[in-house]
Amino acid sequence: MAKIILHHYDSSPFSEKVRACLGIKRLEWLAVEQPVIMPKPALLPLTGGYRRIPVMQIGADVWLDSVAIVAELERRHPASTLFPAGTGGLATALQYWTDREVFQAAVGVIFGGLGDKVDPAFIKDREALSGRPFDPQAMAGAVPYLSDQFRAHAALLSAQLADGRAFLEGAAPGLADATAYYNLWFVRAAFPPAAALFADLPHLGDWLDRVAALGHGTRSGATPDEALAIAAAHAPDPALLAASGEHPMLGQSVIASATDYGRDPVAGQLVGASAQLFSLARQDAQLGTIHVHLPRIGYALSLAG
Numbered sequence: 001m002a003k004i005i006l007h008h009y010d011s012s013p014f015s016e017k018v019r020a021c022l023g024i025k026r027l028e029w030l031a032v033e034q035p036v037i038m039p040k041p042a043l044l045p046l047t048g049g050y051r052r053i054p055v056m057q058i059g060a061d062v063w064l065d066s067v068a069i070v071a072e073l074e075r076r077h078p079a080s081t082l083f084p085a086g087t088g089g090l091a092t093a094l095q096y097w098t099d100r101e102v103f104q105a106a107v108g109v110i111f112g113g114l115g116d117k118v119d120p121a122f123i124k125d126r127e128a129l130s131g132r133p134f135d136p137q138a139m140a141g142a143v144p145y146l147s148d149q150f151r152a153h154a155a156l157l158s159a160q161l162a163d164g165r166a167f168l169e170g171a172a173p174g175l176a177d178a179t180a181y182y183n184l185w186f187v188r189a190a191f192p193p194a195a196a197l198f199a200d201l202p203h204l205g206d207w208l209d210r211v212a213a214l215g216h217g218t219r220s221g222a223t224p225d226e227a228l229a230i231a232a233a234h235a236p237d238p239a240l241l242a243a244s245g246e247h248p249m250l251g252q253s254v255i256a257s258a259t260d261y262g263r264d265p266v267a268g269q270l271v272g273a274s275a276q277l278f279s280l281a282r283q284d285a286q287l288g289t290i291h292v293h294l295p296r297i298g299y300a301l302s303l304a305g
């Protein structure tokens with residue numbers, strides 16, 4: 001059976017969410033290091049243009065976005081469930097809090113704090129990614145407000161842990177922990193002074209240690225070229241297609257793109273659509289047919305041409 005390949009980089013916070021889920025499930029996986037900024041010549045042939053990280057690949061099937069990745073991990077490896085309290089819908093929805101509101105506060109706190117220490121090439125790249133100015137020195141002005149926001153978000157986690165539970169949903173860890181964890185991990189790793197924002201909140205430090213101790217599963221490495229060769233050697237698995245409900249564009253050539261940032265379009269034939277997932281079939285000159293799976297929430301579909 002083809003192995004789980006995670007295209008990531010170590011400092012990527014959304015990848016840390018996925019790595020924590022791999023840890024909860026104690027899975028074996030191959031890490032492929034991708035660049036932090038464009039160009040990404042060994043990623044785009046797999047995704048069809050999507051540049052964000054993380055991306056999961058299994059054979060010639062590719063999942064975009066951490067939300068689709070963790071859902072697929074749960075579907076194929078239900079043991080050590082990511083939903084220990086049976087809260088699949090709620091824990092999934094929780095990601096739209098952490099991945100947007102909390103993440104944006106973390107970015108401001110980190111890069112506003114770093115100010116003129118941020119690499120100009122990174123700034124230029126992130127401006128292209130967001131289509132907006134990315135100015136760490138200007139962000140510095142918003143740091144007091146964003147620090148306040150970040151602490152208030154973190155205090156919600158502290159409140160959830162107040163009864164002494166080990167993890168957010170009780171005795172066992174799950175997606176709620178992985179997704180609530182990664183922004184605090186990001187702040188601690190990328191701009192340690194800002195960790196003071198939440199260091200005194202009751203229960204939080206012990207919980208962070210417990211989530212970190214879950215680890216990342218069993219990680220080994222592969223090169224980008226090896227990952228591309230694996231895609232070329234496989235055909236997509238039809239059993240993985242988003243189970244078809246009705247969608248007016250099924251069977252047609254479509255373009256999918258994120259609606260927040262990193263909107264680079266992915267073109268393909270819509271071959272599957274479930275309540276939460278789209279599956280697109282695309283042809284790559286070197287790799288052959290690739291199926292790209294992406295979340296419905298936060299991605300817009302339009303007819304090609």
Ligand SMILES: N[C@@H](CCC(=O)N[C@@H](CS)C(=O)NCC(=O)O)C(=O)O
Binds near residue numbers: 012038051052053
């Ligand atoms: N909604 C996406 C967001 C992914 C995202 O913003 N990833 C960051 C890295 S953690 C990114 O791609 N930054 C630009 C880049 O790495 O090229 C997800 O959950 O995967």
